[in-house]
Amino acid sequence: MRTAVCSVEHHDGGRLPEKHEPHFISRLRVAHPLIINAHAFAVLFIVSGVFSKCPAFSTEELRKLSWSGIPRQVRPITWKLLSGYLPANAERRESTLQRKRQEYFGFIEQYYDSRNDEHHQDTYRQIHIDIPRMSPESLVLQPGVTEIFERILFIWAIRHPASGYVQGINDLVTPFFVVYVFEYIEEEVENFDVSSLREEALRNIEADSFWCMSKLLDGIQDNYTFAQPGIQRKVKALEELVSRIDETVHRHMQQFEVEYLQFAFRWMNNLLMRELPLRCTIRLWDTYQAEPEGFSHFHLYVCAAFLVHWRKEVLEEKDFQGLMILLQNLPTMHWGNEEVSVLLAEAYRLKFAFADAPNHYKR
Amino acid sequence: PKITYNFLFKFLVIGSAGTGKSCLLHQFIENKFKQDSNHTIGVEFGSRVVNVGGKTVKLQIWDTAGQERFRSVTRSYYRGAAGALLVYDITSRETYNALTNWLTDARTLASPNIVIILCGNKKDLDADREVTFLEASRFAQENELMFLETSALTGENVEEAFLKCARTILNKIESGELDPERMGSGIQYGDASLRQLRQPRGSAAQTKQQCNC
Numbered sequence: 001m002r003t004a005v006c007s008v009e010h011h012d013g014g015r016l017p018e019k020h021e022p023h024f025i026s027r028l029r030v031a032h033p034l035i036i037n038a039h040a041f042a043v044l045f046i047v048s049g050v051f052s053k054c055p056a057f058s059t060e061e062l063r064k065l066s067w068s069g070i071p072r073q074v075r076p077i078t079w080k081l082l083s084g085y086l087p088a089n090a091e092r093r094e095s096t097l098q099r100k101r102q103e104y105f106g107f108i109e110q111y112y113d114s115r116n117d118e119h120h121q122d123t124y125r126q127i128h129i130d131i132p133r134m135s136p137e138s139l140v141l142q143p144g145v146t147e148i149f150e151r152i153l154f155i156w157a158i159r160h161p162a163s164g165y166v167q168g169i170n171d172l173v174t175p176f177f178v179v180y181v182f183e184y185i186e187e188e189v190e191n192f193d194v195s196s197l198r199e200e201a202l203r204n205i206e207a208d209s210f211w212c213m214s215k216l217l218d219g220i221q222d223n224y225t226f227a228q229p230g231i232q233r234k235v236k237a238l239e240e241l242v243s244r245i246d247e248t249v250h251r252h253m254q255q256f257e258v259e260y261l262q263f264a265f266r267w268m269n270n271l272l273m274r275e276l277p278l279r280c281t282i283r284l285w286d287t288y289q290a291e292p293e294g295f296s297h298f299h300l301y302v303c304a305a306f307l308v309h310w311r312k313e314v315l316e317e318k319d320f321q322g323l324m325i326l327l328q329n330l331p332t333m334h335w336g337n338e339e340v341s342v343l344l345a346e347a348y349r350l351k352f353a354f355a356d357a358p359n360h361y362k363r
Numbered sequence: 364p365k366i367t368y369n370f371l372f373k374f375l376v377i378g379s380a381g382t383g384k385s386c387l388l389h390q391f392i393e394n395k396f397k398q399d400s401n402h403t404i405g406v407e408f409g410s411r412v413v414n415v416g417g418k419t420v421k422l423q424i425w426d427t428a429g430q431e432r433f434r435s436v437t438r439s440y441y442r443g444a445a446g447a448l449l450v451y452d453i454t455s456r457e458t459y460n461a462l463t464n465w466l467t468d469a470r471t472l473a474s475p476n477i478v479i480i481l482c483g484n485k486k487d488l489d490a491d492r493e494v495t496f497l498e499a500s501r502f503a504q505e506n507e508l509m510f511l512e513t514s515a516l517t518g519e520n521v522e523e524a525f526l527k528c529a530r531t532i533l534n535k536i537e538s539g540e541l542d543p544e545r546m547g548s549g550i551q552y553g554d555a556s557l558r559q560l561r562q563p564r565g566s567a568a569q570t571k572q573q574c575n576c
Contacts, residue, residue: 125457126430129381130402166432167380167402227435265405265436274404321423324408 059088066290068344069283069337076183079176080208082289083215097208104207107155115154123165127153130170137278138174139181142194148202149173152210156217163224168269172216175273175282176209219296223268231268234300235261241304245350249311256320263327267303271295275306276332276340283340301347301354306330309343366412368419368553370543372532373443374525375473377465378450379458380429383484386515387450388426391525396516403428405436415529421553422525434468441472445541445549446479446528451499453483453512454491459499466506474547476535479508480528486514 062081070078080086085100086093115124131149134140140149152173157165181194184201194202222230239260243250253260266274271288273281284302288294307314310330317323332339376384380402389397392409407426412419425444427437449465451458462481469477481503483494496512503510509527513520535541536550543550 126380133399133401135401136399164432167428167430168404224432226432228432261436261439262406262408269404274401321408321410325410328407 063290063292067287068341070286072182075282075286076180079179079212079285079289083212085208085211085215097204100211101204101207104155104210105203107159108151111155111158112151114158120154120158123157124150124154126167127157127165127170130167134170134174135278136191137178138171139178139192139194140174144195144202145177148177148206148209152206152213155210156214160217160221162226163221166224166228166269168266169217169224171270171273173209173213174278175285176212177205178278179282180205180208216295219293228269230296231265232261234268234303235264237300238264238303238307241300241350241354242307244354245304246308246311249308249314252315253323256318256323258320258323258327262324264303264307267306268299271299272303272306275330277335280332280335280337280340283337284344287344297355298347298351301350302343304350305343305346309346366419366421367555368412368421369556370418370533370536371421371423371551371553372445372529373549374422374424374528375440375444375447375469376424376426376450377437377447377469378429378482379452379455379461379465382429382450382452382455382458383515384429384448384450385426387448387482387484387513387521387524388424390515390518390521391424394518396518402430405433406440413526413529415526415533418533419553419555420529420533422529424525438468438472441469442474443547443549444473444477445532447473447477448482448524448528449479449508450482450484451494452485453494453499454485454488456493459494462502466508474549476541476548478528478531478535480524481508481510482520482524483510483512484515486512486519487516 059081062078066078066082077086081088087096114120127150131140131146131153134149138149139145149170153165153170156169157163181192181197184197184205185192197205217224220230222228222233224230239250242260271281272284276284285294288298291298310326313326313330314323317326376388378384385400385403385407386397388407388409389395389400392411403426405428409424409426410422411424412421414420425440427433427440447469449462449469451462453459466479469479481499483496483499499512500510502508509531511520511524511527513524515521532541532550536543541550542548543552
């Protein structure tokens with residue numbers, strides 16, 4: 001770790017010629033994203049003060065480090081950097097945050113009163129009935145939080161009229177909101193009382209969640225536009241991929257006339273959030289944000305790995321009902337980092353084997 | 364041990380968002396109210412075997428998402444449905460007004476013989492009622508629908524809704540109005556009936572014997 005700190009200082013002092021050492025972290029032998037130790041990562045970040053000392057560190061290095069999981073302490077800022085919400089240049093961060101937060105609350109002033117207007121009331125009504133029925137782990141059932149989610153979703157929806165608000169998008173706010181809440185408290189507590197936060201903190205969390213969710217959605221817009229072509233395409237790709245990597249499972253599904261759309265539609269529409277506990281989704285998103293096109297493309301490989309993970313259980317089911325019920329209620333309640341890491345490693349392997357040769361997964 | 368059944372019916376639950384479709388299905392299958400029911404994404408599946416008029420019928424039920432954007436997915440389930448529960452919320456005029464659209468969809472996309480029962484759900488919230496029993500009953504009659512007010516919370520009329528729909532289909536099969544062997548009828552013979560079919564057309568007594576084995 002000392003070396004790391006030194007190398008940062010050297011870099012800052014400008015003693016290393018840029019073209020020979022463009023990425024200071026490569027000195028840490030960051031060879032493969034799977035090998036990095038999360039602890040080392042945390043220490044590196046906190047001790048070396050990467051964010052304050054190195055004004056333009058390489059986003060590429062940050063991606064590599066984040067791939068195998070981001071320590072809780074640095075997750076909020078890392079997510080904001082990876083999503084492109086915060087600029088890599090540290091000097092511009094504070095002003096960017098201020099500007100973006102102001103801009104968001106400007107939208108609220110400009111648009112939020114229109115939620116009861118004739119052409120927006122359907123959107124608002126739908127959001128309004130969906131929020132209270134979200135999972136309690138989203139903290140959304142707490143007083144004040146409901147309104148935050150409503151504002152975020154309504155503003156996003158009316159600024160994106162081609163998709164508007166589609167059920168499932170509400171789930172995508174949750175990981176950002178929960179991660180950014182924990183930026184303002186020391187210890188992670190179950191069911192933390194959000195209303196104990198200062199009002200300013202809550203406003204910041206709201207604006208940051210809005211922008212990061214918007215960045216995420218920018219990459220998967222065709223999931224939610226008319227006829228949801230992105231989802232249709234990905235479910236087809238999933239089927240082709242599974243037929244290549246596990247013919248037994250694929251044939252088994254065919255034999256009992258289970259169609260991939262029947263269970264995988266939700267996997268795509270909600271990015272597996274309905275299938276996994278929230279802690280796993282947050283861990284998954286570390287990697288999705290570190291991976292180029294994580295949410296739009298890598299997710300496909302994760303879904304394939306996820307399905308094949310249950311091959312034993314799938315093959316034990318001998319009729320349509322049994323298969324459908326299993327696939328809609330996969331037992332992931334106890335899942336944690338370890339299970340997600342295994343899943344991600346397998347997805348990475350699949351991507352490596354198939355991504356550059358799309359014809360490989362065409363039969 | 365595998366339960367044998369005489370028929371398999373494919374059912375659909377449709378209607379606007381937030382009317383309680385998933386809770387009706389949950390109440391029917393699990394016999395309890397689903398407290399934390401998140402909105403349905405796309406389509407979800409449930410199944411239960413019931414006894415109707417001396418026959419064992421397996422119901423395969425597709426519970427659809429109410430939101431407009433999912434129609435492209437949910438519509439693909441209409442074809443091949445034998446019966447449908449069309450659900451509105453008695454405390455929401457808006458969900459009642461949308462019934463015509465839902466009905467048009469069902470009648471165009473599903474088999475013309477689809478049996479539909481209209482369910483005015485959330486009967487327990489009578490104090491907030493926006494749709495009267497009488498106007499809904501008139502709507503049902505004018506559109507040749509069966510009609511019940513239901514409560515997924517208390518369970519009132521939930522089982523009845525599914526059974527009534529199943530019984531009507533069964534009657535239509537027996538009267539010859541519905542042909543299970545027609546493509547996309549949403550009806551299949553179960554193993555109990557198949558054995559029987561291989562023999563020359565049997566009497567009612569024979570059917571009973573098959574059921575009891």
